[in-house]
Amino acid sequence: MALQKVPGRAIQLDSQVSSDIMYHNGTDWVRLAKGEAGQVLVVNDAGTFPQWGTSDWVYRGSTRGFSIGGANHHDQPGGGGTGVWYYFSDIYSHEFATDGNAVDTTGDLVAANHGCSGFSSETHSFVAGGAQSQNVIQSFQNTNPGGNATDLADLTTNHPRITPVSSLTHGYGVSGAGANIEKFAFANTANATLVGNLSNSHTGTHGGGATDSTNDYGYAAGGFPNTNVIDRFSFVNETTTDDVGDLVLTSGQASGCSSETHGYFIGPGNPSRVQRYAFASSGNATQVATLSSNGTARGNGISSQTHGYLVGGEVHFTQIDKFSFANETTWNDVGDLGTGQTTNRSHHGSSHF
Secondary structure: OOOOOOOHHHOOOOOOOOOOEEEEOOOOEEEEOOOOOOOEEEEOOOOOOEEEEOOOOOOOEOOEEEEEEEEEEEEOOOOOOOEEEEEEEEEEEEEOOOOOOOEEEEEEOOOOOOOOEEEEOOOEEEEEOOOOOOOEEEEEEOOOOOOOOEEEEEOOOOOOOOEEEEOOOEEEEEEOOOOEEEEEEOOOOOOOEEEEEOOOOOOOOOOEEEEEOOOOEEEEEOOOOOEEEEEEEEOOOOOOEEEEEEEEEEEOOOEEEEOOOEEEEEEOOOOOEEEEEEOOOOOOOEEEEEOOOOOOEOOEEEEEOOEEEEEOOEOOOOEEEEEEOOEEEEEEEEEEOOOHHHOOOEOOEEEEO
């Protein structure tokens, strides 16, 4: 029998456009929209279908950053420390390529929350813990943040303001007096499990997290109560942890960023200080910049492939500040978190892709 050929015009998929590809999902042929410049075809975290991604794992994002949740405190007339707290469930995004103000994606968390922490996979963002939803792990699609987050799983215990670290396949939260390391898988809905402890018992809550995706290490620096320790743990064997250096100054309530070669610790103070430590040498940090705004505790640390960002913070810090990994001393205010009810926010979770 002669080989039968099916002309391309006979294959019709929903909403197909130029450069789309198709694959079989076990039941039918389905469409995969074309990727973005520089992406390659990879298999998803669960190993079930193809998607666009990077050939080598890189923790840093290439498209946009997300700022998630938050809180706003209004003093009562007369002050005195009394007032009303307002909590937010919004998911805001800002584009790395264009900068500018963050945009409300119209998506929401499962419930209003602050003090939550953000994690990133290639396809989804994850939000864990918080002062309101203390043990909840929830997620939303990076390419469709306008869809609401879903309740994915639970942390081992209630945790506000955990130090977040992301590997290729898992999110790691560091928190508590014992500097507990717990992890959850990006690919399924299983609850988090406790996998180890950092070497320093005071490092954990409110620290600055960083990811060395080249060598598969996570870092947790600083923490509350104030500590100067830089701790490292292996993604291959999380029970292997090391005290690899010290910060210039002790600090908690901080944020973290990651370049290809360095971790950045952005701590509150007067002025706020930016400290850098090398992944390769695993030594002490050095101060590389000071911020124009004092305080800036509890903001978001977000990493693109070329820049780090500090977004939001306490008290009533709404700026999106950006610095180049090639020149950390130059910081620029490139936008704000939003307008109206969502200004004067603090205590965010954050993620990027």
